[in-house]
Amino acid sequence: xxxxxxxxxxxxxxxxxxxxxxxxxxxxxxxxxxxxxxxxxxxxxxxxxxxxxxxxxxxxxxxxxxxxxxxxxxxxxxxxxxxxxxxxxxxxxxxxxxxxxxxxxxxxxxxxxxxxxxxxxxxxxxxxxxxxxxxxxxxxxxxxxxxxxxxxxxxxxxxxxxxxxxxxxxxxxxxxxxxxxxxxxxxxxxxxxxxxxxxxxxxxxxxxxxxxxxxxxxxxxxxxxxxxxxxxxxxxxxxxxxxxxxxxxxxxxxxxxxxxxxxxxxxxxxxxxxxxxxxxxxxxxxxxxxxxxxxxxxxxxxxxxxxxxxxxxxxxxxxxxxxxxxxxxxxxxxxxxxxxxxxxxxxxxxxxxxxxxxxx
Numbered sequence: 537x538x539x540x541x542x543x544x545x546x547x548x549x550x551x552x553x554x555x556x557x558x559x560x561x562x563x564x565x566x567x568x569x570x571x572x573x574x575x576x577x578x579x580x581x582x583x584x585x586x587x588x589x590x591x592x593x594x595x596x597x598x599x600x601x602x603x604x605x606x607x608x609x610x611x612x613x614x615x616x617x618x619x620x621x622x623x624x625x626x627x628x629x630x631x632x633x634x635x636x637x638x639x640x641x642x643x644x645x646x647x648x649x650x651x652x653x654x655x656x657x658x659x660x661x662x663x664x665x666x667x668x669x670x671x672x673x674x675x676x677x678x679x680x681x682x683x684x685x686x687x688x689x690x691x692x693x694x695x696x697x698x699x700x701x702x703x704x705x706x707x708x709x710x711x712x713x714x715x716x717x718x719x720x721x722x723x724x725x726x727x728x729x730x731x732x733x734x735x736x737x738x739x740x741x742x743x744x745x746x747x748x749x750x751x752x753x754x755x756x757x758x759x760x761x762x763x764x765x766x767x768x769x770x771x772x773x774x775x776x777x778x779x780x781x782x783x784x785x786x787x788x789x790x791x792x793x794x795x796x797x798x799x800x801x802x803x804x805x806x807x808x809x810x811x812x813x814x815x816x817x818x819x820x821x822x823x824x825x826x827x828x829x830x831x832x833x834x835x836x837x838x839x840x841x842x843x844x845x846x847x848x849x850x851x852x853x854x855x856x857x858x859x860x861x862x863x864x865x866x867x868x869x870x871x872x873x874x875x876x877x878x879x880x881x882x883x884x885x886x887x888x889x890x891x892x893x894x895x896x
Contacts, residue, residue: 556593558605559689561697563618566704570620572711572721575704576628576660578613582635588696589638592647595686599640604696608633612700620704627721628660629707630670635677638692645686652679653699657707659720661841669841671720674710676703715783722785725835725843731826732792743793743823745895749816756801764871765806768815769799770822772829772858774851776844787843791830793822813882814872820885821861827892829854 587603594600604611612633616622635654640647654677658670678699684691715721733744741753754766772793779786802811832850839846869878889895 556591556600556602558603559589559611559693559696560605561611561615561693561700563615564697564701566620566701568620568705568708570623570626570704570708570711572715573627573629573707574622574624575613575616575620575631576624577630578609578616579630579632580608581632581656582608588636589692590640591638591649591689591692592640592642592686595642595645599642604636608636615697615700616704619701627711629673630658630660631703632656632658636696638696642686647684647686649682649684649692649695650679651682651692651695651699653677653696653703655703657710663841664839671841673714673720674707676706678702717780719778719780719785719840721783722780722840723783725785725787725838725840727787727789727833727835727838729830729833730788730790732790732794739797741795741797741819743795743819743826749795749812749819751802751807751812753795753797754800754802754815755797756799758801758803765811766802766815767800768818769796770794770819771796772822772826772855774829774847776847778844785840785843787847789830789833789847791826793819793826795819811872814869814878817865817881817885818862820889821865822858823894824885824888824892825854825858825861827894828857 585608587601588608589602590599591602592599593602606614612631616631633655635652637653638649638651640649642648654675656675657673659673661669661671663669680695680699682691682695711721732742734742735744735747736742739755741747741749749768754768759767770793772791774789774791776787776789778788800815802815829850832854833847837846837850865881868874869881872878886895
């Protein structure tokens with residue numbers, strides 16, 4: 537009799553040690569069809585990537601670990617694929633699962649459960665080297681509580697399933713709202729250049745073919761120790777503002793070539809037409825560089841993700857180009873003393889201004 541009792545006890549112990557079935561999400565059709573995105577990837581980003589649930593399964597025993605079938609990433613991705621049409625012509629989105637946890641406590645035959653779910657949605661892309669990039673778009677966080685009989689687990693699966701659907705619904709609403717106005721979701725880039733050609737009476741001369749330099753613009757005192765007859769300070773800059781309209785980033789750039797009167801000077805005995813032409817040509821060179829810079833900035837040379845820094849880089853490169861050309865001009869003309877060289881530069885500068893549409 538004792539041997540029979542022992543045998544039954546062991547059989548019972550083995551029965552209780554059998555691992556519980558994993559949680560399998562039932563397929564369902566989502567109540568919406570995304571028009572702006574598809575879920576290209578689901579990744580498990582939880583700090584603790586163990587089983588998602590600790591469930592009260594046996595009376596008077598501690599909750600047991602139970603996972604989603606095949607794990608979080610595969611299970612959720614399969615559920616989404618089954619529930620919504622994945623149009624891969626749309627924007628690829630990655631779903632990063634940051635939290636998916638079910639915890640339960642039992643009192644007698646009644647079980648109380650808590651569920652928490654958090655995901656981040658990221659836009660996927662590729663950089664110039666073909667490496668996949670991701671841009672964070674929006675987050676979703678939800679939670680639920682429930683009670684269930686000890687032997688009925690249906691509410692657990694449905695709670696997880698509803699959270700996934702709710703997160704995708706939230707993303708769908710975000711994409712419908714933001715797709716036309718959010719820079720992260722822009723599909724193309726348009727550039728508008730505006731030239732600052734104002735004619736003013738302040739201390740700055742903006743380049744304008746109708747407003748040539750005059751000696752009155754050279755307002756600084758001659759630099760002591762300089763062996764030059766005159767010196768003009770010219771430079772260029774740009775300012776930019778962007779906006780998104782109908783999914784297009786519109787980049788409005790204002791470029792200006794300018795001369796600063798308080799930084800430019802000329803000796804009184806050198807104020808003649810020939811010398812003034814030499815200084816005007818320095819200003820013309822600056823305008824040429826501005827036009828070259830403008831032609832470097834076009835949609836094919838920029839990226840949606842990094843157009844601002846690329847524009848800034850091209851500006852710096854153009855600034856170096858300007859310094860080099862100004863130095864070459866002065867070296868070859870010997871600061872206007874070499875008249876044949878000066879004439880060659882006059883013709884060269886006019887030819888490029890003409891080709892750039894600055895003069896006719």
